[in-house]
Amino acid sequence: MPEINVTLQHAGGTVTTGQARSHSVVIDRPEDKGGNDKGPMGGELLLLSLGGCFLSTFLGFVKADGHPLDEELVSLNVTGVLTPAPTRFTEVNVAVTAPAELEGELSKQFLKAERGCIVHNSIKDSIKVVFEYRWTTGG
Incomplete structure (x- = not known):
């Protein structure tokens, strides 16, 4: 069966980075939820x-x-x-x-x-x- 694979890595604090092929995305929580607002939730x-x-x-x-x-x-x-x-x-x-x-x-x-x-x-x-x-x- 075909699959799609992505990877994620904790990047400090509440920040996570995700990788899909050659593309990166930063995932974080907003400040009012205890995050640093470095990216979308x-x-x-x-x-x-x-x-x-x-x-x-x-x-x-x-x-x-x-x-x-x-x-x-x-x-x-x-x-x-x-x-x-x-x-x-x-x-x-x-x-x-x-x-x-x-x-x-x-x-x-x-x-x-x-x-x-x-x-x-x-x-x-x-x-x-x-x-x-x-x-x-x-x-």
Whole structure:
């Protein structure tokens, strides 16, 4: 079976460094939670991972279809709803914003990206994930 492997190393205090291929990320807690605020918390990384996975999967489908999309036209806001005891996400909302004039061309790729995103497929049975598409008009 294919695998993805990352490594993590304690870097002092509350700081952890993570390595994925040739890429590094610093993970830490905010100051109000006893950390040094040197990087996002693990929960924030989960939200970033979901959004990044969805968007890169979407852009892969757009490129494969030969669509000349300016990638900067699409943006995401990912919000996790926390529940205590134990603290965890019970819902994640992904608000995708794109130009209304591209709705007909991009709707199918957005749905394919939902189904093709590794992170979404991994968490959707444990966490309610809601995708909302906001089609904006210029102006």
